[in-house]
Amino acid sequence: xxxxxxWLFDPWVILGAVGFGIGLSGAALLxxxxxxxxxxxxxxxxxxxxxIALPTPTPVTPSPTSPAPVTPTVTGAPPPAPANLAIGAYxxxxxxxxxxxxxxTDPGLDSDVRMLGLEGEVFVIQDxxxxxxxxxxxxxxxxFDETRRGWAVANYLSVVQNP
Amino acid sequence: MTDPFRPLGVTADKQRRRMTxxxxxxxxxxYSFTLLRLxxxxxxxxxxxxxxxxxxxxxxxxxPEEDTxxxxxxKVEPVGMYGLTMEWEDxxxxxxxxxxxxxxxxxxxxxxx
Numbered sequence: 001x002x003x004x005x006x007w008l009f010d011p012w013v014i015l016g017a018v019g020f021g022i023g024l025s026g027a028a029l030l031x032x033x034x035x036x037x038x039x040x041x042x043x044x045x046x047x048x049x050x051x052i053a054l055p056t057p058t059p060v061t062p063s064p065t066s067p068a069p070v071t072p073t074v075t076g077a078p079p080p081a082p083a084n085l086a087i088g089a090y091x092x093x094x095x096x097x098x099x100x101x102x103x104x105t106d107p108g109l110d111s112d113v114r115m116l117g118l119e120g121e122v123f124v125i126q127d128x129x130x131x132x133x134x135x136x137x138x139x140x141x142x143x144f145d146e147t148r149r150g151w152a153v154a155n156y157l158s159v160v161q162n163p
Numbered sequence: 164m165t166d167p168f169r170p171l172g173v174t175a176d177k178q179r180r181r182m183t184x185x186x187x188x189x190x191x192x193x194y195s196f197t198l199l200r201l202x203x204x205x206x207x208x209x210x211x212x213x214x215x216x217x218x219x220x221x222x223x224x225x226x227p228e229e230d231t232x233x234x235x236x237x238k239v240e241p242v243g244m245y246g247l248t249m250e251w252e253d254x255x256x257x258x259x260x261x262x263x264x265x266x267x268x269x270x271x272x273x274x275x276x
Contacts, residue, residue, distance in 0.1 A: 047170035047184075049239060049247075054177045090259075092243060120243010120261060144261055160177070160259075 016066040081136055089125050091140070093117045096155035101157075103150025107137035114150040121148075122160060129154070168262045173247065175239045180230070182239065184265060192269035196236050197228040200251060202268050203258035219268045224275065 008012060010137035078094045093101045100116040107130040115125065115142065128151075135153040140147030169187035177181070180196045201223045203209075228234075235252035242248050246261035260268075269275075 047173050048240070049173040049175070049241060051239065052174065052176040052178060118244060120241075120245055122242060122245055143259075144264070 002045075020043070030117045031059075034116065047071045058139060079155050082158055083131070083156060084159050085125060085138055085154055087125050087127065091123055091138075092160045093119055093121050093123075093152075093156055095156050101152050103140060103152050105146070108132040109135075110143045111151070115148060117148070117150075117152060123148070123157075165262075167264055170262055170265075173239065175236060176271075180228075180234070180235070186266065189230075190269070190272065192274070193265070194265075194268065194270060197226050197234045197269060198223060198225070198268070199236070199249060200255075200259045201226060202260075203255070204264060205257040206262060207255075207257060219264070222248065224270050 007096060083090065096119050098119050100118050101114045102112055103115050103117050104111040106112075107128075109132075122143060123140035124143050125138045126141045126149075128137055130137045130151070137151045137156065138154055138157065140152050141156075167186055167188040167190065171185045171187055173185075174183045175181075182194045182199060183186035184192045184194075186192065202219050202234050215267065221255040233255070237250040237252055239247055239249045246259055246265065248256065248259050266274075
């Protein structure tokens with residue numbers, strides 16, 4: 001009876017079992033690696049827009065060109081706050097260099113950040129202005145998603161045509 | 164992961180009076196200029212701020228096409244990464260179409276169910 005199970009403790013049997021297990025695990029890992037899906041990096045660029053014009057030529061009136069005025073810029077300083085912000089105005093996040101604009105729970109640089117308004121994202125002003133930390137703050141709400149809301153500084157907002 | 168609301172390209176054909184959007188999931192939507200103008204989501208076209216947003220009205224898809232200043236597109240421009248805005252020959256240019264709305268506006272038989 002003891003001889004029936006003796007082979008289980010044979011060193012060669014144990015070695016073979018361990019080797020089989022390692023080989024099986026390696027095959028499984030190789031299979032997972034071969035069938036992995038690669039997530040493409042999220043493209044930040046907007047879609048290219050192509051306009052096919054009408055076949056009839058459109059007369060173009062040449063406009064006089066003049067050199068663009070040089071606007072002095074101060075590195076690191078936020079852009080000036082626009083003067084035409086008001087409750088009910090539709091505004092777009094601009095000038096963040098793609099970083100986005102923090103929307104906070106209250107006016108002020110120490111208040112919690114609720115979310116990030118994306119560069120180019122449109123909001124509607126529902127409250128403000130409030131002054132805090134030497135900035136003017138407006139309360140923004142997403143026009144199609146009201147969960148996107150918060151207080152934001154005026155310097156990175158520009159009014160869009162009232163949709 | 165293919166995003167159905169991520170546009171890859173937009174083509175506005177003034178000759179055919181059609182705007183085409185290629186989406187990230189491989190779908191292509193083709194809209195008539197008439198449909199786009201009728202579906203304008205701005206407050207003026209919807210009848211007030213409170214009526215903005217929401218899904219496209221199904222009745223829009225059954226209305227006939229028109230070739231009028233109201234339905235002749237002058238230009239189309241992106242609004243950040245948010246969507247598109249269009250200017251029409253009658254001067255109307257207030258509607259902001261976000262990508263989600265445009266996808267829901269697709270008039271193809273597959274999307275219309």
